[in-house]
Amino acid sequence: MLDKNYDPQTLEKNWYRFWEEKGYFVPADQTGSTRAEGAGAGAYCIMIPPPNVTGSLHMGHGFNNTIMDTMVRYHRMKGDRTLWQPGTDHAGIATQMVVERQLEAAGQTRHDLGREAFIERVWEWKQESGGNITRQLRRLGSSLDWQHERFTMDEGLSNAVREVFVRLFEEGLIYRGKRLVNWDPALHTAVSDLEVISEEESGHMWDIRYPLVLPPGATGPAHLVVSTTRPETLLGDCAVAVNPEDPRYKHLIGEFVELPLTGRRIPVIADEHADPEFGTGCVKITPAHDFNDHQVWLRHRDENAIAEQPHGGLINILTPDAAIRTNQPEEGALLPVAYVGLDRYEARKLIVADLDSLGLLAAVKEHRLQQPRGDRSGAVIEPYLTDQWYVRVAPLAEPAIAAVEDGRIRFVPDNWKNTYYDWMRNIQDWCISRQIWWGHRIPAWYDVEGNVYVGRSEDAIRARHGFGPEVVLLQDPDVLDTWFSSALWPFSTLGWPEQTDRLDAFYPTSVLVTGFDIIFFWVARMIMMGLKFMDDVPFKDVYIHGLVRDAHGEKMSKSKGNVLDPIDLIDGIGLEALVEKRTKGMMQPHLAEKIAKQTRKDFPDGIPGFGTDALRFTFAALATTGRDVKFDLGRIEGYRNFCNKLWNASRYVLMNTEDQDCGQAPDESGGELEFSAADRWIRARLHATTATVTDAIEGYRFDLAAQAIYDFTWNAFCDWYLELSKPVLTGTAASDAAKRGTRRTLVETLETLLRLAHPIMPFITEEIWQKVAPLAGAQGETIMLAPYPVADAGADDPEAVAEIEWVQQVILGVRRIKGEMNIAPGKPLPVLVANASEQDKTWLAVARPYLDFLARIESVTLLEDESSAPESAIALVGNMKLLIPMAGLIDKDAELKRLDKEIGRLTDEIARIGQKLANPSFVDKAPAAVVDKERARLAEQSTAIGNLQAQREKIAAL
Template sequence: MDKTYQPQDIEQRWYQHWEQSGYFAPKGEGKPYCIMIPPPNVTGTLHMGHGFNQMVIDTLIRYHRMKGDKTLYQPGTDHAGIATQMVVERQLLAQGVTRHDLGREKFLEKVWEWKGQSGDTINRQLRRLGTTPDWSRERFTMDEGLSEAVREVFVRLHEEGLIYRGKRLVNWDTVLHTAVSDLEVVSEEENGNMWHFRYPLADAAGNATDEFLIVATTRPETMLGDSAVAVNPKDERYQHLIGKNVVLPLVGRLIPVVGDDYADPEKGTGCVKITPAHDFNDYQVGKRHNLPLINIFTIDACINEVSPEKYQGLERFAARKQIVADMDALGLLDKIEDHKLMVPRGDRSGTVIEPYLTDQWYVDLTRETLDDGRPGGKTAIAQPAIDVVASGEVRFIPGNWVNTYNHWMNNLDDWCISRQLWWGHRIPAWYDDAGNVYVARSEAEVRSKYNLPADLALRQDEDVLDTWFSSALWPFSTLGWPNVDDEALKAFYPTQMLMTGFDIIFFWVARMIMFGKKFMGDVPFRDVYIHGLVKDADGQKMSKSKGNVLDPLDIIDGIDLEALVAKRTSGMMQPQLAAKIDKATRKQFPDGITPHGTDALRMTFASFATAGRDIRFDMQRLEGYRNFCNKLWNAARYVLMQCEEQDTGLDDTLPVELSAADRWIISLLQQTEAEVADHIDNYRFDLAAKAMYEFAWHEYCDWYLELTKPILGKANDNQAAKRGTRRTLVRVLEAALRLMHPIMPFITEEIWQNIKGLAGVSGDSIMLQPYPVADTALVDQAALAEIEWVKAFIMGIRRIRSEMDIKPGQVLDVLLQNWSDTDKALFTTSEAFARTLAKVGNVTWLEAGADAPESATALVGEMQILIPLAGLIDKDAEIARLSKEIEKLQKNLGGLEGRLNNPAFADKAPAAVLEQTRKQADEQRAALGQLVGQLEKIRAL
């Protein structure tokens, strides 16, 4: 092994070996275990959230593969309709070309070209993260096999009456000219206005009177499509007007006053204008009162021909200004108020989303088809998806996310599945010139199914399906469905676990459950692991505009400062923001980001992996796990130094003697193996990582390696004991490497390859070795108690050395007071450890009541360790040293307390900064108290 750990020298080499050797494919006769990759969009690169996600999934895959399960990690990517089309359109626009210039067929060729490039980038990144999917089974949502599944599902649902075409209100992106899902709409609070308009009441002849109803609106332009004014039927001010009409200003149309609970008497005037074709709430009111749906917009959100000629062709916000001016000129503008409102914008285009009435395709989720008396009005697609979660057939981790799932499922609306795009699965429906609609898997099947003449002209629907439609089929379409005899489908469906974010519980999770139950008769997965967001160390969401985005590959490989600054500021249109991010980046990473390797990153993610909680990614924690890798590396080099070309107990005919330290570390290994397996089985990767770390660093590296030195030293000629210790050294290390491999695959493989022969193990790769299983018969309680006593004894003496600034190599005479027979027996059996590691000289066992000189003291249980200080230290020099340290601490503590007592800091500082300052003050206070105590003790000599 090299002297220093260099992850870049081992990671890609081992990954290539694993992949080329075919280790990722399912093998063996064990029980099937499958996880589907949450398919990344082919629109860019992987971010920190993906890195965390992949760590959890790959840990489970490697763990179950080592347990002997027939394990499949199914890879693939999603075509990401809107996002991908926009990327390619922007590239074309930079060349002065639109998709319409190219035409549909040529444009799609360009998208496929781009998909090939982007998909390759994502797969390279997944490999760098150490993930082990079966790449031979890679899928893409628009592969022919998956496209066949999409057509099959669409046709079957249509034949059952569960897919229909209808005119309804949708979120309309006026730039992209397509319906978008709620997930693609970002609503944020913005400053706006509330306009109050007077609507004249009409007399019996339909003429305007001098009486008015005052309505308030944030969207004056929509008044051109008003169908009614609503008042609450319990509002005594307006009860007498229900059933009467008002004259819609500027339009002259009579619209009724309707009574509806949607109107809140406590808000505004209690009168609400109702525009069913341009507001989702109004749409529901319109349905209840059978109001006309009047669409006043074109697809560009310009006023259409339905409205008065004066406004036709005006863009919606220009129309707003004109309408307000005209209402004011007519004396019908009552007042204008400043108003904060939530404005919905398309997450891709940035434009304000318009509720828009248009023909779309829908999956029927709300029509009641059940006859067993259950309430809810859910179709045979939706209700079973509610039932399987209620019964525990599908489990959410953490369990509180069931409430979010149920909220969505109990407030369903029919699912709009059509999109006005070119990139995606084209809807398998054809039209003739008379407008008749025919649904089938192909045009040939249409003609056969509907007995149409060969000369009847047909045109296929121009729309494509919502990306979530094909994603909903992912757990079974990737396994070969609709070929129900596919061996992979039989073996691996249902899968074991899905890992995803909380924001797509309805959009993806619920729909996979619906379609899985509908078409496979079983749930698509047993467990749903909901992860939080990966944020920066201050708890801020990572975003380019904040300049706090971290790229997992930059952490793995390192990046210099100038490249990092350029990366974070690239494409920014605002010079001031770019300058701010430049400055912050240089302050945060003055030397850039040094390479940390994949294993350190994966271990860091694991340490944060508590289900459902957001992750504050701390570079200091990452640095700590980089040091952990170094610690493992150096420990392995020590083991090789002690064991290479030496007897490691492989010959069973030779005697082997295990020391208390050997039996202790073997016992701890069993306990750790049981603990880690339990934590992984319960998705507590944070606790699994903690248990691995504590065992490997603190017990094996810090203590056991030190405890082996007295036995393996030249002064000891007990060959059976040396043989036992060498055997324990390599076998415990080999087992620990297998234990840690699922989280830290590369370093464990490299070390394992170097020590496997010494441990009597053969095999091509650690990833094909069995995962360690605890053997409680190997737990030696006496050894555990003995070594814990030894550790306490050694640490007590080391603490005194540290507090009194005594040199580590100086041999110390020790007095022992208040000891028991057990203490004396333990010291006798472990004397070599105590004398070697604590540098103990003469040991005096004081009888009860015997006087002792002024000493530094430590406790081991009830027993006191006394180290007489007279003559051991330079009293005057030590007093001077401690006084200087105390003065420094007092100054630092005063500064911290001054900040905490300053209202300007205490009331305004971020919570994380405030907590860190309090923590520092507490630490300084404790250290100060300790030093003052030491100073008093020295002065008393």
């Protein structure tokens, strides 16, 4: 027998330990025995999006892993040889930042430790953080193949990274070049376009006079006025561009201006980049510090006036810290000494002041601009000229686009393929080098003359080129972009470049489950690399889910203080512990105070523990295709109640079937089986639900699967079938064969329901299944490896369904009358029946045990003439009328008094809400959700008062 109370925390830990120790997560055949690697066909594989080893999992991980585990458990029960590959990502920049902050708190920097000692420190952090992540995944019930867990910097994956780099380099698809990159001056590394967040901010526009240098005798304006949002970069200008069709400046093309503060002359060039409608129509060209300007420079770099400038006009003015750099001796005096060493913004102030003192500052205007910031550091990104390693992506992108176009890869929902196409068809070469220490070192070495050698190791390079120990080789200090190793995840985790059995068995994988925000970062790159190195797509489906947001629809973030930890929802957390957790490490006291205040408002009693199954069911129920998930505690509380409902229903089944003849072997026991209409009805409903759930999971509609399971369990099974079983099991009129039939239906329906719900709710279903399975004749050590239910069209029983639906309408009709008339639910009532068909009469006769027990009917009288009936309350069941005489059933005066009091209360409430909604201050200033809630309450109260008034009229007429 199950314990009286459902205690998820205890049973969840016990069952996960049991599953893992038994090896059930390792790919197995349908009999449950661990299979040999790579045996046979019919494999199903999901690669976990490897979480970063930077701390702990968040709600997005909880949602994502619930979806994956649901599919993995479903396919495992379907008999597929199922692999869910676990692992974590080294997350180069993010992880290095975490450890550097730890050092900073201790008054140190990574440079104090040195590269090797710092990397050792990061490995220590990885061991701690990675262990925390795997513990969290276990608590979420994730049935991952832990025996084959991988890490993007373990030896096998590092070998794969080196192999890919070398092969791409040898094919000319990886190259090193001096290019303009997004430079993060806080992290001191290049970052990709995808790691830059551009948001509109307040700034200024400066109009600067550039003196014209005209030939002797020539006439024209004294200056050209250019507009810029970054005056400090004028130190690196190589030209001023005007539109070739702009009549104001057409005659000045080819002339020169004096670049203020520098003593250099730069040409006026013609380029369509200059927009005559924007500003003055004159644009300063700074090719080393602006991506658009760089493209202009590429188009004009061979022109004499630019080519003859120092460095061909390509002048870098900044250090890696975004300060004005020192002039190199061989360059000559390019940058005024007064600005050297100043931070870019300090230099800006001094340059603007100097321009003003020289009469060259024409105007300063308020201006809104798109400010690019690093998504991790928050620092303003600088376009920066530096040597980097690149992947030539276009040749890889073409087959990756074709794989989606021809259907080898399917996006779910389908519209996300358009986002994929938009990016892939406009793809730029991928900068893969990062100037940090944590990550895969680039497998390239340099000799003292700067010649570069790429190879799988230094020894391999020395052997190939015949270099002895006297030849000094230094490895490139840069590391690879984190996404480079992640792009290899679907095949590197399976042993590539070795041709392993696991690789043969599970590549290509079945589905990738991920958020839309990394389609560019990860999904596209995995497709390109999979096609390149495996000659096949890495997965067949890409299921794109939404983001998990808070109850107000806001994105969860630490800065907003609305982050929820899935483990806190599982185990519970007190208010003060939650406040401390949300404000820990915050450097801004006012922000910490704001978050603490909001937390105390939202969770005055902390968060109670709901258990993993309730959390997982909530995620599944909210997983509407393509939409963000709006999470609130009300939903998870409701599904915790659902778990309690299933638990208590199972206790009822066990109490009525344990140590009883459940009809599993009627020939041996000698007992016959008789199935009632209710037994046949619940079987039909169960198999219809099985078909719905199966179709929903196969179609990635986890919300529909959860809803179907919920509706069947709560409504059909618990609210109706268990109640319909009671008159059979407890009544004296039921035969032994009928009781055996009902007991068998109880255990078989519950056992099937548990298997149906197991992929979403693994723990509670395992606990109950262990008790129910023997009674239902099910075999096996665990529900995990029991067969998933298959819909049986033969279970369809229209006659039983019609009869029980009729019974339900009769019972609900009588109950509704009792509720409206404030009659005690348990009070037996006489029922008069008018306009009954022959079918109604038949069902009235056979269904009396159900009606008497559930509707508390005292007697049933068939009326030939309805006009002879006394004043009655009426309920309709099709054309049949149920009449319940009111005389003597209620205290008329007392009921009228009660109704008047309730009508008065609702009238006051309606007036209060109406006054609130009539107040423009409330409607205009309150959040839309709050206003909508008040309007919904007004509608509900208006409907309720109408019903009460109708009921009063009815009773007053008695």
